[in-house]
Each structure stands twice: as C-alpha cells, then as structure tokens.
Amino acid sequence: MRVLLLPCDTRPPTLELPHQLARLAGVEMVSPPLEILNHLNEPGDTAAIADWLRLEAPTAEVALLTLETLTLGGMIPARRVSDSLEDVLGRLEVLHQLKRDNPSLRILAYGVIVRVAHDNDPLEEKPYYGQWGAGLRKVSEWIDRVERGGSQSELDHARIAVPPKVLEDWLATRERNHALHQAAIDLLNQGVLEHLSLTLDDTAPYGLAARDRRRLEARVDELGLWPRVEVYPGADEVAATLLARALVDPSGPKPKVFVRYPSGLAEQAEMLYEDRPLGELLKAHLRAAGCARVPEVNQADFVLAVNAPAHRQGHREPDLVHVDTAARNLPEFVDRLREDEIAGRRIAVADVAYANGAENRFTKLLLQAIHPAKLAGYAAWNTAGNTLGSAIATGVCALHGSDGIALAEANFSRLVDDWLYQGRVRAEVHQALSEELGRPPDPFDLGDFKLGAEMHLQQHMTPLVQKLWQEHFAPSLPGVGLELGRAKLAWPRLFTGVFPVRLTPSPLVGGEG
Numbered sequence: 001m002r003v004l005l006l007p008c009d010t011r012p013p014t015l016e017l018p019h020q021l022a023r024l025a026g027v028e029m030v031s032p033p034l035e036i037l038n039h040l041n042e043p044g045d046t047a048a049i050a051d052w053l054r055l056e057a058p059t060a061e062v063a064l065l066t067l068e069t070l071t072l073g074g075m076i077p078a079r080r081v082s083d084s085l086e087d088v089l090g091r092l093e094v095l096h097q098l099k100r101d102n103p104s105l106r107i108l109a110y111g112v113i114v115r116v117a118h119d120n121d122p123l124e125e126k127p128y129y130g131q132w133g134a135g136l137r138k139v140s141e142w143i144d145r146v147e148r149g150g151s152q153s154e155l156d157h158a159r160i161a162v163p164p165k166v167l168e169d170w171l172a173t174r175e176r177n178h179a180l181h182q183a184a185i186d187l188l189n190q191g192v193l194e195h196l197s198l199t200l201d202d203t204a205p206y207g208l209a210a211r212d213r214r215r216l217e218a219r220v221d222e223l224g225l226w227p228r229v230e231v232y233p234g235a236d237e238v239a240a241t242l243l244a245r246a247l248v249d250p251s252g253p254k255p256k257v258f259v260r261y262p263s264g265l266a267e268q269a270e271m272l273y274e275d276r277p278l279g280e281l282l283k284a285h286l287r288a289a290g291c292a293r294v295p296e297v298n299q300a301d302f303v304l305a306v307n308a309p310a311h312r313q314g315h316r317e318p319d320l321v322h323v324d325t326a327a328r329n330l331p332e333f334v335d336r337l338r339e340d341e342i343a344g345r346r347i348a349v350a351d352v353a354y355a356n357g358a359e360n361r362f363t364k365l366l367l368q369a370i371h372p373a374k375l376a377g378y379a380a381w382n383t384a385g386n387t388l389g390s391a392i393a394t395g396v397c398a399l400h401g402s403d404g405i406a407l408a409e410a411n412f413s414r415l416v417d418d419w420l421y422q423g424r425v426r427a428e429v430h431q432a433l434s435e436e437l438g439r440p441p442d443p444f445d446l447g448d449f450k451l452g453a454e455m456h457l458q459q460h461m462t463p464l465v466q467k468l469w470q471e472h473f474a475p476s477l478p479g480v481g482l483e484l485g486r487a488k489l490a491w492p493r494l495f496t497g498v499f500p501v502r503l504t505p506s507p508l509v510g511g512e513g
Contacts, residue, residue, distance in 0.1 A: 001027045001028070001061050001062060001246075001247075002027075002028045002029075002030070002059060002060045002061055002062075003022060003027055003028065003029045003030070003060065003061070003062045003063070003064060003243065003246065004029075004030060004031075004053065004056050004057065004060045004062070004063040004064065004065075005018055005019070005022075005029050005030070005031045005064050005239060005243075006031070006032065006049065006053070006063070006064065006065040006066050006069050006070060007031060007037070007066060007069065007239055008066040008068060008069055008074060008075035008112065008235070008236065008238075008239070009037065009038055009040075009069075009074050009075055009076060010034055010037050010038070010039065010490075011236070011490045011491075011496050012417070012490065012496070012497075012498055012499075013236050013237070013381060013382070013386070013390070013417075013496075014236050014239065015031060016413075017237075017239075017240055017390065017410075017413075018064070018239045018240050018243055019031070020406070020409065020410050020413065021240055021243055021244075021393060021394060021397040021410065022243060022397075023401075023403065023406045023409075024394070024397045024398060024401045024403060024406040024407055024410055025243070025247055025397040025398075025400040025401045026400065026401045026402070026403065027243070027247075027400075029243075030056060030060075032044075032048075032049055032052045033052075036048040036049055036052065037049075037069070037074070038069070038073050038074030038076065038077050040076065040123065040124075040491045040492075041076050041077060041080055041123055041124065042073075042077070043072065043073025043074055043077035043081055044069060044073040044074050044077070045073070046070065046071060046072070046073055046091055049069065049070060050070070050091065050094040053065075053070075053094060053098060054094065054097065054098070054101075057098045057101070057102045057105055058101070058102055060102075060105060061104070061105070061106060062105070062106045062107075062108065062246045063098070063105060063106070063107045063108070064108050064109075064110075064239055064242045064243060064246070065095075065107060065108070065109045065110075066109075066110060066111070066112075066238075066239070067092075067109055067110065067111035067180060067181070067184055068111060068112060068177075068180075070091060070092070070094070070095075071083075071088045071089075071091040071092060071180060072088060072177075072180075075112050075201075075235070076124050078112075078114070078177055079114055079115075079124065079125055079126065079173065080125070080126055080127075080173075082173075083176075084176075085176045085179055085180075088176060088179075088180055089179070089180070089183055092180075092183060092184075092187065095107060095109075095187060095192050095193070096187075096192055099191075099192045106194045106246065107192065107193050107194055108193070108194055108195040108196075108197075108242045108245065108246055109184060109187075109193050109195070109196055109197075110196065110197040110198070110199060110238045110239075110242060111177075111180060111181045111184055111196075111197075111198050111199075112198075112199055112200075112201050112235050112238075113177075113178075113181065113198060113199065113200045113201065113203075113209050113212045113213060113216075114173070114174045114177050114178075114201075114208075114209070114212075115200070115201040115202040115203065115209060115235075116136070116137055116140045116202075116203075116204070116207045116208055116209055117129065117133060117137075117202060118137075118202055118204075118273070119133070119443075119444075120133035120134065121133070121444050122444060123444050123445055124444075126169070126170060126173070128166050128170075130444075132162055132163070132166050135158065135161045135162040136162060136166075136167070136170055137207070138158040138161070139155070139158045139159055139162060139167060140207040140208040140209075141158075141204075141206045141207050142154050142155035142158045143155060143208060143211065144206045144207050144208060144210050144211045145206055147211060148206075174208060174212070178212050178215070178216075181198050181212075181216055182216070182219060184196055184198070185216070185219050185220060185223065185225065185229070188225055188228060188229065189223050189225060193228075194228065195228050195229075195230075195242070195245060196225075196228065196229050196230075197229075197230040197231075197232075197234075197238055197241070197242065197288060198213075198216055198229070198230070198231045199230075199231075199232060199233065199234040199235050199238055199385075200213060200231075200232065200233045200234070200235075200274075200275065201233075201234075201235035202235075202273045202383065203233050203273065203274060203275045204273075204275055205275045205276075209275075210275055213231055213275075216231055217231055230284065230287060230288040232281075232284035232285070232287075232288060232385075233273070233274040233275060233276070233281060233284070233383070233384075233385045234284075234285070234288070234383075234385040234386070234389050235383075235385070235386070236382060236386050237385065237386045237387075237389035237390045237393070238288075238389065240389060240390055240393035240394075241285070241288050241289050241389045241392070241393050243393060243397065244289040244290065244291075244392065244393040244396035244397060245288065245289055245290045247290075247396060247397065247400050248289075248290035248291075248396065250290075254290055254291055254292040255289075255290065255291045255292070255301045255302070255395070255396050255399055256291070256292055256293075256294045256299055256300045256301045257286060257291050257292065257293050257294065257300055257301065257302060257303075257304050257392070257395070258293070258294055258295075258296065258297045258299070258300035258302075258303050258304070259282065259293060259303075259304045259306060260303060260304070260305045260306065260333065260336060260337070260340075261306055261308055261333070262307060262308065262328045262329055262330050262332070262333035262362075263308065263309075263310040263327050263328040263329070265310040265311065265327055265328075266278055266279075266306065266308035266309070266310060266328075267279030267282075269308055269309045269310060269311055269312060269313065270311070270312040270313065271312075271313050271352070271355075271383070271384040271385075272312075272313045272315065272355045272383075272384075273355060273383040273384065273385070274383065274384055274385060278306070278308055278352065278384065281384060281385060281388065282306065282388060285385065285388040285389050285392055286392060288389070289389070289392045289393055289396055290396070291392060291396065297340070297345065300345070301346065301395075301399055302345070302346035302347065302348055302376045302377075302395045302398070302399070303337075303340050303345050303346065303347045303348070304348050304350060304391065304392065304395065305333070305337050305340075305347055305348070305349045305350070306350045306351075306352060306388070307330075307333070307349065307350070307351040307352065307353050307359060307362045307380075308328075308352050308353060309322055309323040309328065309352075309353050310322075310323075310325055310327035310328045311323070311325065311327065313352060313353065313354065313355055313384060314353060314354045314355070315354070315355060316354065317354060317359065317360060317361075317423075319354070323353050323354065323359075324361070330361065330362055330365055331365065334362075334365045334366055334368075334369045334370075335369070337349075337366070337369060337370055338369040338370060341369075341370045341371065341374070346376035346395065346398065346399075347370070347375055347376055348375065348376045348377030348378070348391045348392065348394055348395035348398075349366065349375060349377065349378045349379070349380075349391060350377075350379055350380070350387045350388050350390075350391035350392070351363070351378075351379070351380035351387060351418070352380075352384040352387050352388065354423075355382070355383060355384070356381070356382055356422055356495075357380060357381070357418060357419070357421075357422030357423035357424075357426070358380035358415075358418045358419035358422065358423040359380070359423070360419075360423055360424065363380075363415075363419045363423070367471075367472050371472075371476045372411050372412070372415060372472050372473065373404075373407075373408040373411060373412070373472075373473045373476040373477055374404075374407075374408075374476065375407075375411050376394065376395045376398040376399075376407070377390070377391045377392070377393075377394025377395045377398060377410070377411070378391065378394070378410075378411045378414045378415060378418075379391040379394070379414055379418060380414070380418035380419060380422070380423070381414070381417060381418045381422060387418075390414070394410055404477075405477070405480055405503050405504075405505065406503075408473060408476075408477055408480070408503055409501065409502065409503040412468070412469070412473055412482075412501060412503065413499070413501050415468060416461075416465050416468065416499045416501060417497060417499055420461060420464045420465060420468065421457075421461060421497045421499065422497075424464070425457065425460045425461055425464065426494055426495075426497070428456075428460055429453055429456045429457055429460060429494060430494055432456045433446075433449060433452065433453055433456065436452070437449070441453075441494075443493065443494070443495075444493060445492050445493060446489075446492045446493055446494070447492060450489060450492045453489060453494060454487070454488050454489055457487045457488070457489065457497060458486060458487045458488075461487045461497075461499065462484070462487070465484060465499070465501070466482075466484070469482050477503070479505060479506075480503050480504065480505060481503070481504050481505075481506055482501065482502075482503060483500075483501065483502040483503075483504060484500070484501055485499075485500025485501070486500070487499050
C-alpha cells in the first residue's frame with residue numbers, strides 16, 4: 001500500500017508519528033515537501049499542495065488529507081487567515097479531480113472544528129486573542145448555553161465586554177470553517193471521500209465547538225452517513241487514526257480490543273480538554289480507528305491499558321484530590337499488565353492520568369514490570385484524545401506489521417517525548433530559563449531565548465534518553481543500535497520538542513548523530 005499524507009502541520013506527532021506507524025505496518029507513506037507546508041502560523045502553499053496531490057495520486061492507493069491544510073494552509077493558519085469562503089471552497093475542487101482521474105483512490109479526510117483556546121495564545125489564534133481571549137471564551141460559552149435554554153442576559157453582558165469588530169471577525173472565521181466542514185460532508189455524500197472525521201480540538205462541554213458539533217451531526221443525520229463519519233474530540237493524532245482505519249478491511253472483521261483501567265470509576269472521569277467523560281471518549285476513538293471493544297480478554301487482538309484518574313484528569317503531579325487517590329490502584333493495574341505480557345497478549349498503553357505528559361509513578365512501575373520494546377503501542381501526550389488515538393492506532397498498525405525494530409522505535413520515541421520530556425524535562429528547562437531571566441519566559445514565544453532553551457534541552461535530555469535505552473530497550477534488542485539526533489524545539493515555545501531517534505539493525509554507538 002502506498003499512502004499520501006497531507007498533515008495538519010509539521011510537528012513530530014502530526015508528521016513523523018504517522019510515518020513511523022506506516023513503517024511499522026509495512027506501508028509506504030509520502031508527504032509534501034516541508035517548504036510547501038505551514039510553519040507555526042505561516043500558511044502553507046495551497047496551490048503547490050494541490051499540484052503535489054495531482055502528481056502523486058496516480059501511484060497511490062490511499063490519501064489521508066487534512067482539509068485545513070488543503071484549503072487554508074494548515075490547522076493553525078485556518079484560525080488566523082482571512083481567505084474568503086469562495087476561495088476556500090474552490091480549493092476543494094482538487095478532490096473531485098483526484099477521484100475522477102483516479103477512481104480507485106481511497107480518500108480519507110479530516111477537518112478540525114475550530115477550538116476555543118483555553119489559553120490567551122496570540123500566535124496560534126488571532127493576534128487579538130492574547131487580549132480578548134477570556135471575553136471570547138465567555139461569549140462562546142453563553143451562545144451555546146442560550147441555545148440550550150440559558151440566560152440571554154448573560155450572553156448580552158458577555159458580548160458587551162468584547163469590541164464588536166473583534167467579535168465579528170472571530171465569529172466569521174468560525175463560520176467560514178464550519179461551511180468548509182459542511183462542504184466536506186457533501187463530498188462524502190457524493191462519493192468523493194470514503195471516510196470523513198470532523199474532530200473537536202481542545203473542547204469543553206459548553207461553547208461554540210459544541211454547537212458546531214451539533215450542527216454537523218444534524219447534517220450527517222439528515223443524509224444518513226454515520227457508517228462513514230466520525231465527529232468526536234481529537235486533532236493532532238487523527239492522521240494516525242485514519243492510517244489505522246485504512247488498514248482495516250471495511251467488509252472484514254474489526255480489530256478487537258479489551259480495555260483495562262486502574263479504577264472502576266475511570267470511565268466516568270472528567271477529561272480536561274474534552275466535552276465528555278473518558279468512557280465515551282474511548283468509544284469514539286475505537287470507532288474512529290475501525291476497532292471493536294470486547295468484554296473478555298481472550299477475545300482481544302490487543303489489550304488497551306488506559307492509565308486513568310478515578311475522578312478528573314490532572315494538570316500536574318501530584319494531584320492528590322483527583323488523580324492520585326485511594327480510588328485507583330496502580331500496582332494491581334500493572335500486575336495485570338504483567339500477566340498479559342506473560343500470557344503473550346499484545347498491550348498498548350494510553351496514559352491519560354495527567355494532560356500533557358506521562359505520569360511518573362505509573363511509568364516507573366510499568367517499566368519495572370514489562371518490556372517496553374514489545375508493547376503494541378504507547379502514548380501519553382497532550383490531550384486525552386491525542387493519547388488514546390495514538391495508542392489505538394499503534395495497536396492496529398502493529399497487527400499489520402512484523403517489524404519488531406519499527407515497533408520498538410515507535411514505543412521508544414513516545415517514551416522519550418511523552419515521559420522524559422513532557423512529564424519531566426520541560427518543567428526543568430522552564431525553571432532554568434526562569435532563573436536566567438529573573439522571570440518566567442513567554443509561554444507562547446521564546447523569541448531570542450529559543451537557542452538557550454535548546455541548549456538546556458540537550459543537556460537535560462541526552463543522558464536520560466541514553467539511560468532509558470540502556471536499561472529498558474537494549475537488553476530486549478540484541479544487535480540493534482540507537483541513533484540519537486540533536487534535541488531541539490519544533491517552534492519557539494517549550495511545548496513541542498523534537499527528539500530524532502532511529503533504531504537500526506547494526507549496533508551503533510548510542511550518542512549524538
């Protein structure tokens with residue numbers, strides 16, 4: 001299978017992770033040249049992207065496409081650029097051309113319902129969001145609440161607090177992107193698309209994203225398209241999920257998944273960046289990847305081990321009120337995973353106890369009990385949806401491939417990023433920069449301090465990465481060497497690191513490449 005990937009941007013989880021999973025599944029994957037894709041909030045070249053698709057489509061079986069990249073230059077530019085709806089919809093015409101000229105091409109697309117950002121980020125959002133983010137969030141919440149019977153006076157007060165031109169521009173951008181997603185539903189109905197996922201990025205129970213979700217669901221209801229549509233919380237991981245779905249025969253058996261939790265209360269746990277409890281979120285991600293949940297472990301193709309809170313996902317460790325409580329038993333949870341490994345079952349791990357990184361205590365217990373190189377997947381990054389989708393997709397890809405080195409590399413890469421960096425080193429680099437500057441760095445733009453941050457990053461990460469390799473991977477992978485590239489930041493902010501690692505059949509020195 002040859003797969004075209006048009007990613008939402010060029011960060012490692014959105015570009016390198018799908019390629020990594022393609023290697024695991026034995027699939028050839030190609031993406032556009034980096035110079036025509038977006039960089040942070042700078043949009044990609046939509047005309048060049050369309051030309052690339054026309055050039056590559058005749059030799060591909062599958063295309064995984066981000067609608068925002070195709071029509072607006074990227075997921076983040078889609079929140080910022082002022083392109084007209086007419087121009088945006090005109091750029092969808094290339095999909096008609098691709099399907100007309102390549103009738104057997106399977107096109108799986110996804111779009112991201114515009115988020116209402118939790119932080120006042122002026123770089124990933126409109127520039128005015130840094131000043132008016134809180135006011136816009138309140139307007140968003142009360143527009144939705146009024147539709148559900150809430151107080152009109154509260155909405156009126158919220159509107160007054162935001163400059164009219166700011167509010168008008170922000171709402172118009174959302175409506176343009178919503179029209180794009182409605183047009184994508186029509187493409188699905190026409191048979192141009194095989195499958196469509198419309199996902200909610202950093203969402204909440206109330207707000208404009210929830211309202212947009214209901215409007216899209218109503219259209220899918222009207223057309224009867226639910227067998228080929230998903231509307232659920234997710235964003236950065238969706239390309240990996242669509243790859244997994246493309247591997248599953250639509251007319252054949254679905255991969256069977258047995259789910260384990262450390263608490264009987266976990267399915268009702270509240271997630272920080274989603275609009276539904278964990279159990280409902282899990283259902284959505286299993287369906288999106290073409291999987292089916294089974295009640296007995298012996299029926300499963302793989303076990304999905306979800307390290308979850310009993311009550312609510314935490315921001316940072318330790319959270320003694322919502323996460324690290326007596327309602328959750330990590331040692332017993334890990335015992336069962338050890339039993340699964342001994343029984344020869346495949347295990348994919350999704351750690352959603354805390355947002356934006358792995359739980360340190362759980363990870364240490366896990367590494368003491370099992371062989372991480374042999375996991376059928378691991379993820380613990382960003383939102384609960386990002387983590388669940390990545391772990392499930394890896395589990396599906398592992399069923400289709402037999403490359404043990406590629407699987408170990410996928411697991412090692414995620415542990416490096418999700419545990420070592422996001423769960424540990426990111427806070428250390430932030431503290432080091434704060435001490436040097438005499439104040440915390442700007443979380444949205446490091447500016448001239450990016451180079452200094454990367455120096456701290458390299459110093460902190462390199463010994464930890466080498467230790468993880470030597471203690472927990474090398475013993476299970478005789479004759480395999482680690483190539484470790486130089487750590488850096490994807491963008492001028494601490495949130496996303498780049499940690500190039502490759503595992504090769506020839507024993508190499510585990511140092512910098």
